[in-house]
Amino acid sequence: MNDITPQEARARLAHAEAATERRTGDRRVHGRATAAFGLIMGAYLTLSRLGEGTGWQTPLLAAYAGLLVLLTLWQTRATRSWPRRARTICYSGLAGSFLLFMAGVMTFNYREHQRELAGLATAEEPGLLVLAGVLVAVPMVLAGLVVQRGTRA
Amino acid sequence: MSTGGTTRPGHARHRLDDVIHAPVRFSIVATLAAVDEAEFALVRDEVEVSDSVLSKQVSTLEQAGYVRVRKGYVGKRPRTWLSLTRPGRAAYESHLAALREIAGG
Numbered sequence: 001m002n003d004i005t006p007q008e009a010r011a012r013l014a015h016a017e018a019a020t021e022r023r024t025g026d027r028r029v030h031g032r033a034t035a036a037f038g039l040i041m042g043a044y045l046t047l048s049r050l051g052e053g054t055g056w057q058t059p060l061l062a063a064y065a066g067l068l069v070l071l072t073l074w075q076t077r078a079t080r081s082w083p084r085r086a087r088t089i090c091y092s093g094l095a096g097s098f099l100l101f102m103a104g105v106m107t108f109n110y111r112e113h114q115r116e117l118a119g120l121a122t123a124e125e126p127g128l129l130v131l132a133g134v135l136v137a138v139p140m141v142l143a144g145l146v147v148q149r150g151t152r153a
Numbered sequence: 154m155s156t157g158g159t160t161r162p163g164h165a166r167h168r169l170d171d172v173i174h175a176p177v178r179f180s181i182v183a184t185l186a187a188v189d190e191a192e193f194a195l196v197r198d199e200v201e202v203s204d205s206v207l208s209k210q211v212s213t214l215e216q217a218g219y220v221r222v223r224k225g226y227v228g229k230r231p232r233t234w235l236s237l238t239r240p241g242r243a244a245y246e247s248h249l250a251a252l253r254e255i256a257g258g
Contacts, residue, residue: 004166004174009256012179016249019180020187022199076227081191088189 023083024150030083031148033075034090038097038140040067045104046133049124086147093143097136104132165254172217173248177202177210182245185220185237193233211235219244 004012044064051057108129112122173182180200185191197207214220219241223234237245 004169004252004255006256009252013249013252013256015180016183016186019183019199023187026188080195082189084187084189086189 020084023081026079026081027083027086027148027150029075029078030086030090031144031146033071033144034093034147035141035144036071037068038093038137038144040064040071041097041101041140042133042135042137045101045136046129049108049129050126052123083147083150089143089147090140093140096139096143100132100136100139104136108132165251168247168251168254170244170248172214172219173245175210177206178214179248181207181210181214181235182219182237182241185235186242186245188236190223190234190236193235196235214241217241 044060048057048060048064051060108124111124115122173179177200181196184196184199193204193207193211197204200207202210211220211222215222219238221236221238223236225232225234
């Protein structure tokens, strides 16, 4: 039989509660990394379109890939746990940003093709490119904020 | 136990999970309940036990079906990750509910 006094039970409940609160450091890292992934994806979409035909696309792609690798390494090495539901939230944000990224690429390709057919200049409006970059970043930035703030287990 | 033909629920202490009730295992499960997955070293540091003690207690929890052990690498370094299984999480929640009842008097 498990004999336990009310005081002991309260102490164990306090211990259990404290175990949840100790994961704030990992939450912060996962949250910031997720938001940064989104910002990098959004910036890449905008800058790669703005830099079309300028010779900056290859260095930009290398910088994009390099930043993603560095961010992944930092996230992996700076944390020792995935707080409750954090991974699901991060992957949901990634799925949202990725879908918007692909939608952006397809939309801009379509618009470029239409302008070519109409004999117009092929360059996209910078304001629209910035807006698309911001939209791509939003799901992962939101996911990062949710992870950093934490959800009840 | 019955009184006047009606069955009374047993005292909450009877609903405490024997596997989780041991202090070290309770600390391990409490740590894992707050995460989806944690490194072995993190749990060892949180629970303040040696590698061998943690291994032994984790084996007991694994045999009970409460903990899952996953091995992998970070770079070239081998790592072990621990997580609660669904039955493990359910058993812990039930254990906490019994503790709350006892704590409430």
